[in-house]
Amino acid sequence: MTAAHAAIPIPPPKKAKREEVLAVAAIQGIFCNGDSNSPKVSGNTIEKRWLMIQRSNSGLLAGQWEFPSTCLWVSEKNAKQEKKTKNKKNKMSEDGLVALIDERERQKSLTHFLRQLENDDHPYKLSEVQRKSAGGRERPLQHIFSHIRHTMYVETGETIILDFDGPMQWISSDGRVLQWMSSADFDRVGITSGVKKILNLL
Structure with missing residues (x-):
């Protein structure tokens, strides 16, 4: 009589990735001397x-540099709230995994976040920089790292900075460290694949 084979253990199903929807600000500072209406005239220093x-x-990618962003929606947190209230506030993507956030809500949340990054030592109002959607209004970037998938709505803008003599790095009113970074700075500190993906979009 043949002994029955031991049951082969079935690996547990993979845990679904946490979904996060982000509004990202890709703001470029144009540092120059001279007339703000013609920053590229001969003799001006431009960077x-x-x-x-x-x-x-602490946490994932601790100490790394990234574009300023604010989280608009998290799958775990919002799923619990919706189950409790039995009310789905946001429309969902076709696969039912990611919330579709209204453009005006994204812009409002990102402007509020940028305002928190300003302080008296930094004279330029980041929240007042005119921004536009990069890559199409409803075509966000998606980036996966570890157990999280980011759906990123990127807004880009430029601000001309004349005769700047302040620090390139400063601390925001809520204690965050910010810096105006050049390509050389990127090479020095190293940038994440998520940042590279956004730069390729711009």
């Missing part, structure tokens, strides 16, 4: 830098 913010010293 282009991107506004970057440093992640906290």
Whole structure:
């Protein structure tokens, strides 16, 4: 009599990735001397830098630099709220995994976040920079790292900065570290694949 084979254990199903919807600000500072109406005239010094913010010293990608962003929706948090209230506030994507956030709500949330990054030592109002959607209004970037998938709505803008003599790095009113970064700075500190994906879009 043949002994029955031991049951082969079935691996547990993979845990679904956490979904996060982000509004991202890709703001470029054009540093120059001279007339703000013609910053590219001969004799002006021009340097282009991107506004970057440093992640906290704990958690995923601790201490890395990224474009300023604010989280609009998280799958785990919002799913619990919707189950409790039995009311779905946001429309969902075709696969039912990601909320579709209205453009005006995205812009309002991002402007509010940028306002929190200003302080008295930094004279330029980041929240007042005119921004436009990059890559199409309803065509966000998607980026996966570890157990999280980011759906990123990127808004880009430029601000001309004349005769700047302040620090390139500063601390926001809520304690976040920010810096105007050049390409050389990117090479020095290293940038994440998510940042590279956004730069390729712009």
